[in-house]
Amino acid sequence: MNLIYTRTKTIQEDKVSGFCPGCMHSTxxxxxxxxxxxxxxxxxxxxITGIGCCGLHMDYIAxxxxxxxxxxxxxxxxxxxxxxxxxxxxxxQGDGDLAAIGLAETxxxxxxxxxxxxxxxxNGIYGMTGGQMAPTTLIGMKASTAxxxxxxxxxxxxxxxxxxxxxxTAPYYLVRTSCNxxxxxxxxxxxxxxxxxxxxxxxxxxxxxxxxxxxxxxGMDALSALDFIQDKMLAEFPLGxxxxxxxxxx
Amino acid sequence: xxxxxxxxxxxIAEAAVRAGCRFxxxxxxxxxxxxxxxxxxxxxEVGGVFIQGESEIASVNMVYGAASSGTRAMTSSxxxxxxxxxxxxxxxxxxxxxxxxxxxxxxxxxxxxxxxAQQDYFQATKAGxxxxxxxxxxxxxxxxxxxxxxxxxxxxxxxDRNPVLILADGVIGTMMxxxxxxxxxxESEIEAIKQSKLKWACVGHELDxxxxxxxxxxxxxxxxxxxxxxxxxxxxxAWEVNDVKVEEYMIDDAEVVLSAYGISGRIAAAAVDKLRxxxxxxxxxxxxxxxxxxxxxxxxxxxxxxxxxLSIEMxxxxxFAEDVKxxxxxxxxxxxxxxxxxxxxSEQAVIDGVKKIMEGRV
Ligand SMILES: Cc1ncc(C[n+]2csc(CCOP(=O)(O)OP(=O)(O)O)c2C)c(N)n1
Numbered sequence: 211m212n213l214i215y216t217r218t219k220t221i222q223e224d225k226v227s228g229f230c231p232g233c234m235h236s237t238x239x240x241x242x243x244x245x246x247x248x249x250x251x252x253x254x255x256x257x258i259t260g261i262g263c264c265g266l267h268m269d270y271i272a273x274x275x276x277x278x279x280x281x282x283x284x285x286x287x288x289x290x291x292x293x294x295x296x297x298x299x300x301x302x303q304g305d306g307d308l309a310a311i312g313l314a315e316t317x318x319x320x321x322x323x324x325x326x327x328x329x330x331x332x333n334g335i336y337g338m339t340g341g342q343m344a345p346t347t348l349i350g351m352k353a354s355t356a357x358x359x360x361x362x363x364x365x366x367x368x369x370x371x372x373x374x375x376x377x378x379t380a381p382y383y384l385v386r387t388s389c390n391x392x393x394x395x396x397x398x399x400x401x402x403x404x405x406x407x408x409x410x411x412x413x414x415x416x417x418x419x420x421x422x423x424x425x426x427x428x429g430m431d432a433l434s435a436l437d438f439i440q441d442k443m444l445a446e447f448p449l450g451x452x453x454x455x456x457x458x459x460x
Numbered sequence: 461x462x463x464x465x466x467x468x469x470x471x472i473a474e475a476a477v478r479a480g481c482r483f484x485x486x487x488x489x490x491x492x493x494x495x496x497x498x499x500x501x502x503x504x505e506v507g508g509v510f511i512q513g514e515s516e517i518a519s520v521n522m523v524y525g526a527a528s529s530g531t532r533a534m535t536s537s538x539x540x541x542x543x544x545x546x547x548x549x550x551x552x553x554x555x556x557x558x559x560x561x562x563x564x565x566x567x568x569x570x571x572x573x574x575x576x577a578q579q580d581y582f583q584a585t586k587a588g589x590x591x592x593x594x595x596x597x598x599x600x601x602x603x604x605x606x607x608x609x610x611x612x613x614x615x616x617x618x619x620d621r622n623p624v625l626i627l628a629d630g631v632i633g634t635m636m637x638x639x640x641x642x643x644x645x646x647e648s649e650i651e652a653i654k655q656s657k658l659k660w661a662c663v664g665h666e667l668d669x670x671x672x673x674x675x676x677x678x679x680x681x682x683x684x685x686x687x688x689x690x691x692x693x694x695x696x697x698a699w700e701v702n703d704v705k706v707e708e709y710m711i712d713d714a715e716v717v718l719s720a721y722g723i724s725g726r727i728a729a730a731a732v733d734k735l736r737x738x739x740x741x742x743x744x745x746x747x748x749x750x751x752x753x754x755x756x757x758x759x760x761x762x763x764x765x766x767x768x769x770l771s772i773e774m775x776x777x778x779x780f781a782e783d784v785k786x787x788x789x790x791x792x793x794x795x796x797x798x799x800x801x802x803x804x805x806s807e808q809a810v811i812d813g814v815k816k817i818m819e820g821r822v
């Protein structure tokens with residue numbers, strides 16, 4: 211018999227996942243682990259973890275990790291990568307972390323073209339603190355701090371981080387994927403792999419934005435959350451490569 | 461040893477480079493701009509990294525990252541900028557990451573005044589950030605002392621795996637003085653220091669779960685969090701025994717004792733000489749570490765002879781005086797000599813304060 215699939219060694223077997231049912235953080239963490247193994251870089255990987263549900267993986271991943279203050283992951287990553295250019299450095303951040311409190315750190319790192327990778331898990335809401343409005347919350351979507359739903363007049367519009375970064379000159383690779391279907395999971399894995407390869411080749415800043423669900427705080431079961439991604443989230447956050455400098459003619 | 465003429469801020473930066481600092485990130489603010497500017501020129505010469513961060517918050521977190529990778533790293537700012545850094549400092553203290561930072565104090569609160577002050581004493585010594593952590597805080601009173609303390613600060617930071625603060629002020633930072641510089645640590649030693657941290661540094665490890673690097677500035681589990689705080693406390697308590705630095709000047713026979721730190725301490729020392737020349741037996745206690753505070757120095761005062769203590773600082777309201785009072789324990793009167801707003805302490809104000817004590821006018 212041929213072994214065609216096995217569990218990634220970058221996740222501890224004896225640990226119990228702290229994620230809610232239907233949460234896609236665990237999917238993304240698995241994909242990252244598989245990519246790290248396939249690229250054979252486990253021994254030089256550093257994950258800079260943001261504050262939020264993204265931090266729940268720290269206990270059971272098997273590679274180096276450090277918690278950054280809320281929003282500061284890209285600054286911490288800058289310090290680590292600049293002093294250890296051989297390491298594979300990536301940040302792992304939610305939308306509140308990356309696009310609200312950490313907006314300055316995120317955009318400034320992208321603008322400097324830092325040679326690390328940002329994995330941005332966009333679930334449209336603040337997960338860990340219980341469903342408050344995020345910069346990426348959709349118009350009309352309810353949040354505990356926008357009980358009547360987000361309205362543009364008061365709260366502005368959902369922020370598109372890939373597009374925002376696309377006006378900067380330095381970023382090398384900006385891509386938006388999702389994990390709502392098996393095909394999209396595969397695309398997400400490929401995007402992460404491409405982003406890590408870019409870094410290993412010294413190409414500069416890459417960001418993979420992954421549109422995910424938060425069934426608990428969306429007030430939905432896991433399957434309805436998949437439909438919500440497809441019908442609502444992806445209508446606002448279209449998937450695809452926003453920039454890939456490797457494809458640009460020199 | 462050759463002596464050269466150097467400005468305080470640049471001297472602090474050069475001392476850090478010679479101590480093996482190879483990463484600096486900072487954000488412009490007067491009166492410490494010469495620190496980042498000096499590093500910007502100097503770091504490329506020694507293979508180090510300089511980054512002008514987009515804010516104090518970003519800069520301190522870059523340092524938190526660089527230090528977490530095992531590199532000797534530093535940041536600096538002044539007063540309101542230090543408030544922004546307190547987030548990263550608290551994280552470094554909680555995660556037990558060694559780093560050095562410098563506060564070239566200006567007037568405050570708020571944006572304050574850009575001129576010299578000592579308005580950040582409580583912030584420096586009692587609560588450099590949330591969570592009740594402590595740091596060693598060194599307060600230089602000359603440019604030479606700023607050099608020596610900065611050079612040594614990296615060793616303390618590494619030994620304790622804790623942030624260390626150089627608490628300077630706008631006078632120390634912007635004044636030029638003749639100094640001699642410590643030797644440049646050889647690259648081999650700097651590399652060895654970095655290697656010695658590899659066990660915990662976040663740079664990547666072989667697949668080996670118990671021995672990977674997990675830098676945790678907090679804990680989900682309450683027992684773990686309490687344990688971390690208890691471990692830190694042991695480090696703080698050891699400072700009181702081993703690491704207090706203080707200048708005690710003519711206190712044995714003193715009938716009046718002056719106490720001050722940093723630039724005020726230097727002005728007070730000059731006042732002591734003048735008072736002695738005028739027949740008043742004055743002495744001085746000048747804490748060099750304001751944390752740990754040299755409480756026991758105040759036990760050496762002969763309280764039968766001493767008419768009072770004059771606590772001198774460039775801060776209104778007084779802050780340093782609170783530590784002096786708790787060291788004196790009501791064994792004699794403590795009065796204060798204060799200025800603020802960017803005004804520099806005058807020797808005459810100190811002498812007048814002493815005379816008031818001697819004449820029983822306080
Ligand atoms: C300075 C600071 N402010 C606020 C918090 C509280 N907090 C923890 S997680 C979080 C939001 C996380 O949301 P997001 O980044 O979207 O990540 P998610 O939990 O959805 O994965 C907040 C506000 C904090 N820990 N630190």
